[in-house]
Amino acid sequence: MDSRSVIGRFFSKIKHGVPEWALSAPSVVWLLLFFLIPSLLVFAIAFRTADPSGGIDDGWTLETIKNVLRPEYVWVLWRTVWVSVAVTVICLLLSIPVGYWISRQNPKYRYWYLLIFIMPLWTNFLIRIFAWRILLNPEGFLRRALIAMGIIPSDVFLLNNIGAVIIVTVYTCLPFAILPIYAAAEKFNYSLLEAAQDLGASRFKAFYSIFLPGIRRGIITAILVVLIPSMGSYAIPDLVGGVNGEMLGNKIAIRASAYRNLPEAAALAAMLSIIITIPIIVLWLRQRRVAKTTGSALKSHVEGGLVK
Amino acid sequence: MTKVNSRFTSLFVTIFVIIFMYLPIVMLVTMSFNASRYGGKWTGFSLKWYETLFRDHSVINATMNTLFVALMATIFSTIIGTLAAWVLNAYKNSNVQRLHYGLIYAPLVVPDVLMGISLLLMFVSLKVDLGLTTVILAHITFCVSYVAFTVLARLQDFDFALIQAAQDLGAGSFRIFIKIILPLLLPGIIAGAMMAFTLSMDDFVVTFFVGGPGSTTLPVKVYSMMKHGPPAIINALSVVFMAVTFTVAIIGNVLLRKKSSPSRAVAQH
Known part of the structure; x- marks a missing residue:
């Protein structure tokens, strides 16, 4: 009974206490890191030089x-x-x-x-x-x-x-x-x-x-x-x-x-x-x-x- | 008369499409029992390709990789996707959520090739070794959107008055969560998870780009067999693979169709 009310308070805290940004953070951060940034990176790398071993070099080229x-x-x-x-x-x-x-x-x-x-x-x-x-x-x-x-x-x-x-x-x-x-x-x-x-x-x-x-x-x-x-x-x-x-x-x-x-x-x-x-x-x-x-x-x- | 005509035309096209859809699959299953090594002609019933298949270690290894990647991708994408759906639904009118919505929608539209190459370029730029980890990270990324929209669809039918009613009747937050929110949302979450699992198992293109040595999954294995290997084993492998995805998809579909019955949740309470 006691532990229940503790958990109950915990959940009501979640409902009222966790702000919008905290709930949005996991998906926003994930998709920024693994979707949006890589998608934009493509445009930048198109101007980089290739290194002979198949990687990306530091130079810039057209x-x-x-x-x-x-x-x-x-x-x-x-x-x-x-x-x-x-x-x-x-x-x-x-x-x-x-x-x-x-x-x-x-x-x-x-x-x-x-x-x-x-x-x-x-x-x-x-x-x-x-x-x-x-x-x-x-x-x-x-x-x-x-x-x-x-x-x-x-x-x-x-x-x-x-x-x-x-x-x-x-x-x-x-x-x-x-x-x-x-x-x-x-x-x-x-x-x-x-x-x-x-x-x-x-x-x-x-x-x-x-x-x-x-x-x-x-x-x-x-x-x-x-x-x-x-x-x-x-x-x-x-x-x-x-x-x-x-x-x-x-x-x-x-x-x-x-x-x-x-x-x-x-x-x-x-x-x-x-x-x-x-x-x-x-x-x-x-x-x-x-x-x-x-x-x-x-x-x-x-x-x-x-x-x- | 005209009505009969247009129905006839559409029926004709429909039958044509059904044949078009199933002919290759029927051929594939039939050929997997063909004794001939190179397909083409039928030379008798045989199970030998299935025997060869189950003795092939690289196939078993690829299967383990596929299941491991799918499991990890499912767990993480289900958590991230469900949270995203919850917040999208809870703060419908906020501008932040409108952007959030766009961010979750975009991966659904972008072709696999672009997602694969952009992740590859990022991993190479950061000098990350390609392998199972990079494959899992990529799979989580494309699964999140599907899970989020599946759960969101479920949330849109969710009757929030039920929570209010339960509160009025004196239920605590915990009781409400366990007895009302979870039972009503669970079919949506499970359906989303199932979808993540099948999408991950199905993926070839993204895995092809971000995979490395030791991260061969079943689709990548099928691809290299199609390119280089003996074709006959692939028939058998395909049929086994098909049976597995069918099972997962059927379970997912049944769960998705199961209508939520709010009255039952209230009655239980």
């Missing part, structure tokens, strides 16, 4: 930046951007019908339908890539079946090209696109679609000018959670892309490991950071216009991560 802007890298940057945009468009084209379909099902079973699309995320990321390597294998049944059916000529390979990178990236990103779109579609008032059609709008017109704007918030979140990870993709192009499938992430990784030159890796990373900031700002501004709070977009983002 050479690395010049080096990174040479055509070879600009070409890779361009590929990174168009592949990510292609992946995002395909993900939207697939996830909008799926989100629509799930949201039209009996509410009792929607969760289970949604789960079908999320369960593949529960397998390890690399293993999903590996599974595609088996599927797209030159000796595998898929290629032989496609050749037998005359869909592809017999000299076409499915693996180690940019097409494989796009397919596998779509595969890994799709659940993250389906989640926010479904979340938005579930709240959509479908009687609006019927009303539009009753008033003479074509099916396409009703879908395009009523449904799509209605789920706009979900679409914006889906773009955000697909486009940005795709731009930072490293493992997928490395494992299924071959020589012509390399993206910026690969160049960063190569400069950080095999052909070690950390300032150059930093300069490439700085380039990638700047590139991904553009869609983040554009989408963030749109998101703000669409809704005052980013709360629900955030929620679907986190739910996407949750089920991962």
Whole structure:
């Protein structure tokens, strides 16, 4: 009884006595040290000289930046951007019908339908890539079946090209696109679609000018959670892309490991950071216009991560 | 008629997506029982790849590393993330918390490659030896945000009137904490911890950057096997790995879905 009241006082002290800053300190300090400072450090190290043993030297130089802007890298940057945009468009084209379909099902079973699309995320990321390597294998049944059916000529390979990178990236990103779109579609008032059609709008017109704007918030979140990870993709192009499938992430990784030159890796990373900031700002501004709070977009983002 | 049509289109795409999602996984599991060394063609049922797998010391070692890193990352990120969620919720209107919120949100948006390279650059600048410690520090960093938002989602549904009611009924702070706050928040904390665990186990890219000799985790091992090793063992390894993450994810999902029942907590009191 006595000890209890002591602990009780201790907890009421926590409630009233521990200030806001003390409760915020652990996460703020941690993320400053291991997230914000390193992220900014990247920009500084891009101007340092490399030391021959693969470290970072004390000198300052502009050479690395010049080096990174040479055509070879600009070409890779361009590929990174168009592949990510292609992946995002395909993900939207697939996830909008799926989100629509799930949201039209009996509410009792929607969760289970949604789960079908999320369960593949529960397998390890690399293993999903590996599974595609088996599927797209030159000796595998898929290629032989496609050749037998005359869909592809017999000299076409499915693996180690940019097409494989796009397919596998779509595969890994799709659940993250389906989640926010479904979340938005579930709240959509479908009687609006019927009303539009009753008033003479074509099916396409009703879908395009009523449904799509209605789920706009979900679409914006889906773009955000697909486009940005795709731009930072490293493992997928490395494992299924071959020589012509390399993206910026690969160049960063190569400069950080095999052909070690950390300032150059930093300069490439700085380039990638700047590139991904553009869609983040554009989408963030749109998101703000669409809704005052980013709360629900955030929620679907986190739910996407949750089920991962 | 039109309604039937649009439903048909979406059903068609949905079925296509389901096949697209499951075909590779089905192939992978099937191939792990294939006797042939190089995949491709089916040459008969065999468990030999599983036997080889369980005799491989480097795989067992990598598994131990993975579990150790995941455990450490989970413990620390759960504590830090839960505190962050609590303070974000308690001081919703403070400007400091708005910045805090942004700081916790940002790691969710930044690609793994950038997080990996920036941590690597920092560790190299500080001349820290790369190894299990650096991997754990990195994993805690990306797990904190996920834990914080999971617990925060839970807190937003939290009915603070319950605390008031309990106080009015004469309960002490300790009783309130044990009987009301903890039971209601625990599923959220456990779900956050489970997520941290699976994210840590799943991570390859960040580990690849900040890892060093002796810190090979299972995903890094799978990667090097895919690059250099015999492909057949990876099939078996993948299936085992898949079974483990599935179990953790299912438990996490069940806990997350379990609706809090405030009335029960009050009734218990």
